[in-house]
Amino acid sequence: MTITKPTELGAALAQLDGTGARPRAGGTDLTACLAAGVVEPAPVVDLTGVDDLRGVAWAGDGSARVGALTRVAELSTDPRLADAYPALAMTAAALATPQVRGTATVGGNLLQRNRCWYLRNPAFDCFQTGGDSCPARSGDHLYGVVVDQGPCAAPHPSSLAVALLAYGASVQVAGQRERDVPVAALYDGTDPTRDHVLDPREVLVAVELPVPSPGERASYLRATGRSRAEWPLVEAAVRLVCASDGAGPVVSASVAVGGVARTPLLLPGVAEALVDAVPGSAPDEGVDAALAELADLCDPLPATGYKVDLLSATVRAAVEQALGCAL
Ligand SMILES: Cc1cc2nc3c(=O)[nH]c(=O)nc-3n(C[C@H](O)[C@H](O)[C@H](O)COP(=O)(O)OP(=O)(O)OC[C@H]3O[C@@H](n4cnc5c(N)ncnc54)[C@H](O)[C@@H]3O)c2cc1C
Ligand code: SF4
DSSP states (O other), X not given: OOEEOOSSHHXXXXXXXXXXXXXXXXXXXXXXXXXXXXXXXOOEEEGGGOGGGXXXXXXXXXXXXXXXXXXXXXXXXXXXXXXXXXXXXXXXXXXXXXXXXXXXXXXXXXXXXOOOTTTTOTTOOOGGGTOSSOHHHHSOOTTSOSSOOSSOOOOOOOHHHHHHHHTTOEEEEESSSOEEEEGGGSOOTTOTTOSSSOOTTOEEEEEEOOOOOTTEEEEEEEEOSSSSSSXXXXXXXXXEEETGGGTSOEEEEEEEEESSSXXXXXXXXXXXXXXXXXXXXXXXXXXXXXXXXXXXXXXXXXXXXXXXXXXXXXXXXXXXXXXXXXX
């Protein structure tokens, strides 16, 4: 396997263009994908020599631009980032293991491949590997989607995408044309052939976050099949912007979930119902109704019906934690 390590973004893009090469950041997923045949054997362009992809820059308005090579661990250990974007910091601290968080990067996390065991077993072909079917649908899909958006049934694996969706963040992409892509548009649940919309010749340069909201209360919770080193069955990130520096009623809210669909999802109905909720008090019947309506979003596969209740229970627990009224 050929590995090159450019030091300039332009050189990295040139080495990716038309060569079939793959970009590598922390390598925690790409290495496994190459070993398991998820991606064809290909030259690797190691991005870690490109200093322009590193670091956090703060704009005059207080918003942050987080370089793609920023380690996942830094999102929670950098005090200014954690203070400005608490739901993102909580999500980063909860995912994977300390070893993975210390190696994995923000860009690699957003662009990692899904965890479907058919995809990761070279004995199977499927839509994602050039085939024309989804063996998981007729086979074992216990960890599959419950909100069915298209032919592939594997939930999106990126926890950071859930939190970044809750913040309305976007990513800066370099390639044949430079573009900004909202995190909400970085994934297409109807396309069964890939897990994100970037071309392999493109490089995710940075994540752009909005101006932080003073008085934000936040939470991140996940339901898992084992206590650590596992992707969640369902995960939820909640942001509540409250009056009186966090002590007063909710002024605006944002709720995003993962583990349930091909893409991370916003739950606007739950968010709207949370406006005027009072920190320290249990959510009212409007929130109860919005949580009950989540079942209408669901279209479970034969083995994923358990996620219908798990979705509303996980969101409820995350909401209660953000309000500070959890038992
Ligand atoms: C035990 C375990 C548990 C885990 N649990 C979770 C979890 O709960 N939630 C979660 O989100 N993740 C989880 N992970 C996955 C882990 O977070 C990812 O493997 C990691 O974030 C990938 O980052 P990386 O920098 O190593 O990416 P790499 O492996 O280097 O790359 C991943 C993919 O992104 C592409 N890529 C990387 N950087 C760029 C870039 N800047 N521009 C364009 N393409 C790029 C690569 O080509 C590759 O396809 C877990 C992993 C393990 C091992
Ligand atoms: S199409 Fe998706 S769910 Fe089906 S086998 Fe492939 S990765 Fe798994």
